[in-house]
Amino acid sequence: MTEFQFITTSIQKEIGIVELNRPKQYNSLNRQMVREIVEALEAFEHDEFVRVMIISGRGKAFSSGADIDEMASDDSIRLELLNQFADWDRVALLKKPIIGAVHGYVFGGGFELALSCDVLIAAEGTEFCFPEVNLGVMPGAGGTQRLTKLVGRTKALEWIWSAKRIPANEALQYGVVNRVVQPELLLEEALKFADTISKKPPLAIRLIKESVTKAVDYSLYEGMQYERKNFYLLFSSEDQKEGMNAFVEKRTPHFKGR
């Protein structure tokens, strides 16, 4: 695998792990780091041994957000030509499950990275925040869109306008995170959940992610049609035969991802 400067990657069992590794800067995201994250995830996506991915952060925070020094002197035209957020779009194209294991500060771009995950597990004490407004700007990597689709317009406006810090339990209440666990066990619990998912039939997991994600954007009717096609598609898989046979024969199925 490629050498990375700002992240580390590893594989445990069938789980690919990306760890943000700029702890002194609270894992603040510079452009190269975002590129590295995306490339690492894409590598896992194409590694047939990997079934689930985890993103976590080393040190005191998951990520304090974008590297302000890097963009402070940018102008609109440079940003347009740079088109840096295109890297973020690539995350949305990944079909394998992505679990975010977050702790400490999950701010700005860090919050947007977390919102790009499929499932979020947060350590107690985690704080989420969009502080962009205090710098005279706004979220630019999906914050206003993804958060709104999750928590609704009213809450999204309150949180993004006020730049207030949202504690883990409030985030849990609004469905931003799936679970809050004690900090020492964050990675262990994320791995446990990843392990559970990695034992399920990968094609079904994949098409479930695709269908559920479509529900966010599609009309109900379009979504239902889409779901149906994916449902039918799974009947071409070996795992469907295996799953249903095992059910009838009252034994544990053995899934192969085919």
Add this chain to the structure above:
Amino acid sequence: MMYESIKYEVNNTVCVITLNRPEALNAFTSTMNKEITKAIKTAEGSDEVRCIVIKGAGKGFCSGQDLSEVDNSMDHGEVLRSLYGPMVKKIRECEKPIVAAVHGAAAGAGFSLALACDFRIMAEKSFFMNAFIQVGLIPDSGNLYYLRRLVGDAKALEISLFGERILSHDALKLGIATKVVPNESFEEEVLNYATKLAALPTKAVALTKRALRAAGDLELSDFLEYEAQGQRIAGLTADHQEGIKAFMEKRKPVFIGN
């Protein structure tokens, strides 16, 4: 670190925070508020601290808000939000055991401060007083949150509405005081108690405090999950190994705190 209105000392893993405005019966000023918050944070983050004692210099523990700082323009709500609230929260979040060593008067927010601590050791000639009502205010700084948990609603209301002195022995009977000790041996008794706490397996103490806090907030099934996480963490500590080993070897364990 320099403090103006408190003293911060660490001896043999016991941190003593002394409210140090004896000329004003250690009444709260905004500086003292901030310094207590900072001191708790420092003690919490310091590996050499395994127990915290809060006491008062001079004739008493703390007489509450310094009324000379109160004027007509004051927004009492904002004072609580910006000063007392953060202090009470910091104490609540602190995972190390905190002992309030109370001699003389602990009145108003001074009473609240003692209530926010885990234990209250009282000198025989000392008393608590919910003095707020005497100036037409309500108990604040978390006072009622903790008081009702110790004495029930009716007693908490009585204590708050009549604002009478609760002498040490009555405080003990009501379950507000942990222990009442003679004035002559007060300092020694406090130190003994703190030393005992400091010698415990500090991580297990922290996890017990965490679980107790969660017990107040969670449903049974959620609490059982929370407890399982806590025990998993405790099970990984060196002190747990030491405890088992000492038991097998029929000797007293020597805990290092993690």
